[in-house]
Every structure is written in structure tokens, then in C-alpha cells.
Amino acid sequence: MSHAIKKVVILGGGTAGWVSAALLKKLLGGAISIELVESENIGTIGVGEATIPPIQHLNNVLGINEVEFIRETKATIKLAIKFEHWKTQGHSYYHSFGAVGKSPAFCHFHHLLKRDNQLENGDHLWQYDLNYLCAEAGKFAKINSKDPILDMPYAYHFDAGLYAKFLRKISEKMGVVRTEGIVEQVKQCNESGFIQALKLKSGREITGDFFIDCSGIAALLIQKKLNTGYEDWSHWLRCDRAIAVPSERADTTLNYTRSIAHESGWQWSIPLQHRNGNGLVYSSNYCSEDKAMDLLMSNLDGKAIADPKVIKFQTGRRYKQWNKNVVAVGLSSGFLEPLESTSIHLIQSAVVRLVHLFPHHGVDDTLVTEYNKQSAVEYDQIKDFLILHYHVNQRENSDFWRDMRNMDIPDSLRHKIEIFKENGRLFRDQNDLFLENSWLQVMIGQGIVPQDYHPLANNMSLAQLQATLKKIKEIKQEPISKLPSHDDFLKHIMKM
Secondary structure: OOOOOOEEEEEOOHHHHHHHHHHHHHHHHHHOEEEEEEOOOOOOOOOOOEOOOOHHHHHHHOOOOHHHHHHHHOOEEEOEEEEEOOOOOOOEEEEEOOOOOOOOOOOOHHHHHHHOOHHHOHHHHHHHOHHHHHHHHOEOOOOOOOOHHHOOOOEEEOOHHHHHHHHHHHHHHHOOEEEEOOEEEEEEOOOOOOEEEEEEOOOOEEEOOEEEEOOHHHOHHHHHHOOOOEEEOOOOOOOOEEEEEEEOOOOOOOOOEEEEEEOOEEEEEEEOOOOEEEEEEEOOOOOOHHHHHHHHHOOOOOOEOOOOEEEEOOOEEEOOOEEOOEEEOHHHOEEOOHHHOOHHHHHHHHHHHHHHOOOOOOOOHHHHHHHHHHHHHHHHHHHHHHHHHHHOOOOOOOHHHHHHHHOOOOHHHHHHHHHHHHHOOOOOOOOOOOOHHHHHHHHHHOOOOOOOOOHHHHOOOHHHHHHHHHHHHHHHHOOHHHOOEHHHHHHHHHHO
16 A cells, blocks of 8 residues: 555646646545646647536536636537537437337337337437427527426537636635646656656756556656556547547537537537537548548638647557556547547546545545546446447448448347347446437437337327327427527526
8 A cells, every 4th residue: 555645636628637636626625735736838639528417516516607707618408419410421410318209117118109209200209309309490598397207308509618717716715726838758667567656848847646547649657657548449449530620610500519520520619609610530441531621621610710630549558547646637548539528527427436436545445446447338338328328320321321230249239239229228327328219219319219119108099199299299399499599508608
């Protein structure tokens, strides 16, 4: 057992570094001191601008006022992701944060639709989803209702660079020390292999008891120094390049993320208050960089306002995200493409996990083992969900999509698909980030229609069933006309 942890050193800023600093300081308070080392000369990869609803919990824990947050980060509301051309060219569907319909006890709502033959045309599913209805109508406001059927979970699109600055302000007020500098050398204990200090180019040494590696894909501590190793998932998730570029904002601000399938990958479009974020994720084995660049730049909704950046990556994760006295957070811990906007959530969950298992009295192997076990499970579950999008496509216009459809997939995912195909059953694995409703929307959206439904759907007559479905649809649709447009909501926020 090492000595007590009194000082934590975070290498790297950006979203990963400042989320780590803010959460650890907020939750562990005076028990530790925190110093964050970053350099203004090192840019960040701004692909993590779309989020999922758990970020509201993060902001609440940090005491962040939502109005101030939206103003400071140029945020917009996100109700869903719209997947365009993923099933077939010309077809689209939504993965929303909402719950479809209203489920009776022990039987998910979609079984009722299956009995009524509404799942044969999957588009009917979303008519019972308030998030979808608001996304299509361009509406948003918080609905004050005690009826859970009108819950409308939401997340945000925001400028990740502005969010990092916002969190830096909060962190420094709490006592986090920021040091400007570039690491020249990492000092390590000869006996234990623990990191002892970061030597900066200025000659200054930053010592610490515990280190958090937020150095991005460079992984300066977890990989370059500790040689932790990496589990490569590129045989399943074959995209290995991204090109990112901002563009002028659209006249109408969408309240969802667009994910647009192309010949050898997909394009994201993220609406912010001051600009749009855009990018193309693709496989270099199926598409040249020049062709990918032309494809992205010719498919922007507005004029580009900066030069595009090319990002090379390898999907997968570190064999261990906690090694010796170093925990990797963010891109240093692994890379999962931003298809389901999980990047910032993985930062959040990594730091929360560290708080739960923080080694106050010194690094203990039992804590390290548990941390790495939980991290591996989380990555594996998200990996399966991402593979699902690619694997169950019906596109016929490129080798990339045909190969993704015909490839071997993890047994855990194969089981999920087969049991849903057979009788519509959905089971959430313990701690899976994605609930049954998420798996349902992607499976139906990609064209998987179950052959049968749960017998509990027969507990009412067909007339009663149809009356129930009609009533649920009316309840879901009733608020729409009363809600302001998304742009009017944002204008109101900015005036508050």
C-alpha cells in the first residue's frame, strides 16, 4: 500500500481535465489539493459537443445554474439524434431520450403496438414519443406535469471549449491550481513504478501522490510512460478517421443532433447558438482523405468558418484505465466514436467512479481491480450499442456497409438481436448506459421487427387496446401546440 493521497495532479485541460478537477474538488473538498497542468499551445479536439441527459446531474452536483450554463457555453437543447440513411438510403428514424408510449406492468409498450400491427411500419412507434413530436415540430419548453407520461428528458449541444473555460472558473474558485506548461519529462519511482512528478519545459517539477491523465489521444502517462496497452476494436468499429469543421449557424436551430450515413461512414451536424459543429467519421480503408474532405465540405448546411481538422483514431480502450497511481480520463482511456454522444458522459462516469473508489489511504489493488472491471463493462456495453447501428443496416451501395452487415459481432449483441427478433423481448444489462427504450428505437429504426409479442398484450380486447393507444397518443400530442419554438425558448433564456 502506498502513502496517503493528499495531492492530485491532472495532466491536460479541456473537458476531461476540468470536469475531473471540478468534480473531485467539489466532492472531496479539503481532503485533497488539486493542480492541473495544461498549455494554451495545445489545442483540443472539439468532437464532444453533443451530450446525453446525465450531464444535467453533473451540472447539478457542481451547483451550476442552467440559465448561466446555456448562456456561457452557447448551448442549445438536444431531445434526440436523427439517423438519416442508416437503414437504407432515404430512410430516417430518431433515437430520442424519451419513453415511447406508456408501458403496462411487466410488458413494454411496443408489444401493444405489435399486437395492433403498428410495428409493421416502424414509423408509428415515434407517434407515441413526446421527444420525437417536439423534435419534429421544433418546439421545446419544460413541461410541468406530475404525469410521468409527459416526461421529456433532454440534454444539450454546447461548445466544448467554452464548457471547459466555464468549469475552469468554477474549479479555480474552489481552490484548484492551474499551471501553464508543457511536460518535458515524467519521473517515475524505480521500485513501485508509480509516477512521482511531471517536469515542465520551464524546468519546474510538479509533484503529486496521484495523477489523472487527461492528455487525450497522446496518453502521455497511461500509455507512453506506463505502457498499459490497448484493446483494439477496429474489426467491429471500422471507422478510424474524423474530419471536424465549424460552420455558420442555421436560421432555425434544430433541437436534435443529425447523424447522416454516407458511403464509408457518417456525418454529424450539431446546432449551437453561435455556429454549427460538423464532422465526418469514416474508414480510411474504404475512403481516401481527399474524398472524405470533399464529401464533408460539400455537405455543410452553412459556410465553413475555420479550416477542417483531421483526427486519426483507433476505436477501443486501455486494458486498464487505472494503472499504478494513474487513472486515464477522456480520450487517453479509449476512443468510442461520437455516434451516440457518449464522450463527455464517459468522462463524467470515470470521475464519479474514481470518487466512489478514491484511494484516500493509498493505492490498493482491490480498488484498482474494481475500477477497471466497472470501466471495462461500461465500455463493452456502449461498444455493443454502437456496433448495432452499423451491423443491422440494409444499405447496398457500398462495400463498407455490406462488410459491416456481414461481419461477426460480439455474442452479447447477437443474443440481444436474436431475442428481440423472436418475440420483442428487451432486457437491460446491469448498469448499461442505454435503457430498453434506446435499444428499441435503434432496432425498430434499422428495420428489425419482432415476430411475436408478449402474451400480456392480450389482457384487453382489441377494441380496448385501440382505445388505449388512441388515448396515449392524444396525451403525448396535446402539449405540442402550447410550446414555444426552440429558438424562442433560447431567446427567452438569453434575456433572463
